[in-house]
Amino acid sequence: MKRRTVYLALCEKCGLPKKITKYAIRNYWKNNITKDEYCSNCHHHTEIPEHLRKIAAELVGEAK
Ligand SMILES: [Zn+2]
Numbered sequence: 912m913k914r915r916t917v918y919l920a921l922c923e924k925c926g927l928p929k930k931i932t933k934y935a936i937r938n939y940w941k942n943n944i945t946k947d948e949y950c951s952n953c954h955h956h957t958e959i960p961e962h963l964r965k966i967a968a969e970l971v972g973e974a975k
Contacts, residue, residue: 918967920948924955936967 916933929948931940939945940959947956 918970920957920959922950922953922955923957925950925953927952933971936971940964941968
């Protein structure tokens with residue numbers, strides 16, 4: 912069984928946790944393709960702040 916590293920982002924409106932995969936951080940967050948995360952519960956878009964983007968990049972080992 913393959914283990915995947917998954918991180919959580921919280922919806923700023925309702926607090927629902929959303930799973931963010933390492934793959935998504937590496938490919939979408941880092942390249943600014945994903946500007947926000949959509950909440951399936953309250954349909955709110957939570958903007959990803961720049962500092963969180965940086966931390967996430969460091970967590971997946973992409974920061975230099
Ligand atoms: Zn929400």
